[in-house]
Amino acid sequence: MNVAAAIKKGNKITGTEVQKNSDNQHYWIYKGQCVSFFANGHFSLESEIVCIHTRRVGDKADSMTDYFPGTFHDNLTKAFRFVDQCNLMSSINKKDAVTCH
Numbered sequence: 001m002n003v004a005a006a007i008k009k010g011n012k013i014t015g016t017e018v019q020k021n022s023d024n025q026h027y028w029i030y031k032g033q034c035v036s037f038f039a040n041g042h043f044s045l046e047s048e049i050v051c052i053h054t055r056r057v058g059d060k061a062d063s064m065t066d067y068f069p070g071t072f073h074d075n076l077t078k079a080f081r082f083v084d085q086c087n088l089m090s091s092i093n094k095k096d097a098v099t100c101h
Contacts, residue, residue, distance in 0.1 A: 004045040006037060006076050013080050032057055033083045037076065052079050 055070030
């Protein structure tokens with residue numbers, strides 16, 4: 001999937017515009033999770049997307065303890081379905097401390 005198609009798809013699913021950080025990482029905040037990707041190679045809208053990743057908002061990596069939160073996905077659809085599934089599981093099991101990562 002190219003960057004233009006990924007942005008269009010993500011914007012439609014989340015109902016928000018994609019954001020971009022200083023590392024050229026594109027991301028959305030969706031149901032308490034950060035869904036992100038990078039463009040492969042030199043950035044252009046025709047570039048393929050890579051490193052599709054989800055993590056909870058607020059989770060930070062800690063290289064001193066080898067803690068790197070989140071999950072990588074094969075494609076953007078699987079990433080958004082993963083977030084939906086996590087959200088569903090946590091709403092069903094409110095009594096239990098359910099986390100998806």
